[in-house]
Amino acid sequence: MAEPIDHRLRPAIITVDDDPSVSRAVARDLRREYGAGHRIVRGESGEQTLEAMRELKLRGEQVAVILADYRMPQMNGIEFLEQAMDIFPFAKRVLLTAYADTDAAIAAINVVDVDHYLLKPWDPPEEKLYPVVDDLLDSWNRSDHSAVPETKVIGHRWSSRSFEVRDFLARNRVPYHWYSTGEAEAGRLLEAADLTEDTALPVVVTADGEVLIEPSDAVIAERVGLATNPTEDFYDVIVIGGGPAGLGAAVYAASEGLRTVLIERSATGGQAGQSSRIENYLGFPDGITGTQLAERARRQAMKFGAEVISARDVDAVDVEGAARVVRFVDGGTVSAHTAILATGVTYRQLDAPGLEPLTGRGVFYGAATTETMSCAGEDVYIVGGANSAGQAALHFAMRSRSVTILVRGSSLRASMSSYLVDQIEAKENITVRSGTTVAEAHGNEHLEGITLLDARSGEKESVAAQWLFIFIGAAPRTEWLDEAVLRDDHGFVFAGPDLLTDGRRPRGWRLERDPYHLETSVPGLFVAGDVRAESVKRVASAVGEGAMAVMLVHRYLQKL
């Protein structure tokens, strides 16, 4: 007799389309490929399918992927996915559209953060449907999709270190549950760990039940299972920085057989990881969130054999004979034939009285996506006129009551891409205040108000504000590099032809050749991405430079 099937071991793939023949065809194609390991659940309306999903939830079953048709009467695919997310937040989401619907779907795509966007018809499924579903299942299987995340963080609502810990976990894709002091559950958890609310917070309780009091990022990383130590003493190439340039370099280096280790001080993704939607990266016509792009790149690098080390900060690269020795701030070294510097840039701090002590307590640099839900229904202020500020404004506008962009210049058009300005102008709850800066921030425990300065009239206005996100340009933090690594006045690293003055090689350069294109003034130390002098500050160029640096590493290694 056949064994009874335990459905809980077979996650479901859901498909909903109001056209029964299409719905049946999708289900048939899915069943053929995935039927053995998955339940295929088919629906012909949003309401009916949501009901079926609620039942699955009640029975403790899991949903891995949801494919929803865009054009459905009563409830379209986007509205359906929005509600489906509340039931199975970790399920991967795919929107099926006809070609003619592309624009409408793209316009609404931000609402549900779809993982993929599939044009109908998808024939042959082997080419158009299965690779997409394979990729999503793979990513779902790798993530912790259990309904109750196991790592717990207990802290004060407005503590900047609590924010940093949550941000660190989120950016490293570690699922966690946040408990704010004052909540009964927070007290219960502290009591269970023999602690009180007087204990130094935040406290992190790992999935294994280990209690960490005020842990550093490195300790958290180690205890939640992120790699924090290189496994070898010597590599072909060390990549410093895990943004697009570093990830690009790691993917190409490892895929070409170089022994590769990437060292990242916080979480892979860099600035791009903070972008709510990158719309101009080649190959993603409907955009991709920075977190998704970073996660895919990290997996790709690891698939090829690169080691990815998190939460380790580099503060020196030394030359010891033919080796390049990378030193960590918290001690220890790792060596290689070559190193690629891909440390990008960091947000500049805004200089106004009151801001510094409130940073992390209502004042944030960058999008701080961990706080998105906390801002729901509230008023948000954003400082900056570049694309990063525009993306954040659109992102927060989805849930916040109002978003006010404060921009020093006379209009956004001078500094922001027009596709973003158009979207901002179309949003009713976004206001742009040009010619305006923040003169002061007020608040005790957390931000309570800001004083705005009108540059034209010189008038000041105080407004109540709990949320201020600042995007005012960025600077490379390269002070730690040896002075032999030549930089411009702002700290950006010179490479290749930029090192030659009237055809003369840089001081101290002893080789019988000019520095290669992305080689710094230290032979065997290369640079890629935003940290390079004169670089184009874009994801695509950073990835491209990462790949190109690897090609030059090969050339360097051949001549060793």
Ligand SMILES: Cc1cc2nc3c(=O)[nH]c(=O)nc-3n(C[C@H](O)[C@H](O)[C@H](O)COP(=O)(O)OP(=O)(O)OC[C@H]3O[C@@H](n4cnc5c(N)ncnc54)[C@H](O)[C@@H]3O)c2cc1C
């Ligand atoms: C909010 C936002 C939205 C954006 N949107 C877009 C967009 O839509 N399209 C686009 O093309 N570009 C966009 N950009 C710009 C793009 O993200 C950057 O050009 C790109 O990320 C640069 O990549 P990078 O690898 O050179 O540097 P970064 O992304 O800055 O990454 C550098 C990495 O190095 C790490 N690091 C730094 N110092 C050390 C050290 N000493 N030791 C170890 N690790 C270190 C950092 O933690 C970081 O992870 C956006 C930027 C932001 C901030």
